[in-house]
Amino acid sequence: MSVKDGKTEQLIKETAKRIFLTEGKMLATTQDIADAAGVNRTLLHYYFRSRDVLFNMVFKEALTKLRTRVHEVLGSEMPFKQKVENLVNVFYEELTESPYLETFIALHLNQEPEKYEELFIALPGGRERMKNFLKEIQREMDKGTIAENKPVNFFINLFALMAYPFVARPIYLKMFDLTNAGYNKLLTERKSSILSTLFKN
Template sequence: MTELNKDTEGKILEAAQDVFTEKGMSGTRMQEIADKAGINKSLLHYYYRSKEKLFGAVFKAVLVKFMPKTLKVLSSDLPLFEKIEKFVDGYIDIITKHPSAPLFLIFELHRNPDGIAGILLNAFKEIGFNPVESFAKDVKIAKEMGLVHEGVDSKHLFVNMMSLCIFPVAARPLLQRIGFENDKKAYDKFLEMRKLEVTTFLINSIRKS
């Protein structure tokens, strides 16, 4: 819940985010967005000309919500181990708050990769920052300092880190049922514990000595 009193356009965008991230592009009904925003269906078309356009706005908004914090950590000059810790901590936090966002991004990207990935790649290009390359440098430095094994591959490490943060949230409806008897609180606690768990897990696996 952000603010409650905003202009119509803002209310629409917020409602649209809720519905789109929950049900995806094709599963979303304009009517449901209108209802949730407390306005009429045709107002949606007044502000955003089409469903497609509204979807685009939502997609960007979700990116904007996620990118800044995470990129800030990744582009910082913290040493590798601290950077991993900070990233995992912040990332699990933010996706726990917006649990359907990552699955939404992945699913829609899967549905229409080229059309959508453009938005993302442009975002990186604009700020002149590629998280994967940047992370590779961090790993290289840590190797030179003798902190991590020479055999460590930065891309695998990066993908591992992302996987361990995102998957448990995205697959929650499944995991909570098969491993936690569908106990919401227990799973919340599990996710909270993962911050430490994932960090130590990652660092243990790459640390020299």
């Protein structure tokens, strides 16, 4: 093994991840990625065979990380509100790193479903965990801590409030004439705002 010892492969993958998921340039060419990583374009093919393989690898890793963390929280033994709080934090962390992840899923998932099918195989026990969480939501409604509704609607509301502000950053930067730093501040503040919107407390 050479002196670089797997560093180049890592470098390319991380650069691709940054370009695709952080900067949202999903049309970036192999040349763009190679340039950004400061390596010869052929290396990209050497390590990953094709642009497609690299793209899917990056995509899949980010998605799996997010899903795993979400399911960890969903499956944990914790009071409901604390669970939601943790979810908000997980989303905040993951979408800060990969703000375009949700956009990518939305765009690809129903374009070539068969191709991306494998990326969405259920996590072990995932279905079960989801059902339990919906039941938990129902119990909270019964207790009166959150508004009466279909549990699935609370679920979608929660994810909408968490994810959308990351997806729509460019829109609000323009609409409210904010800087990126200003928007980041807003996103942090929103964490508690989400909870107060969803919980009657």
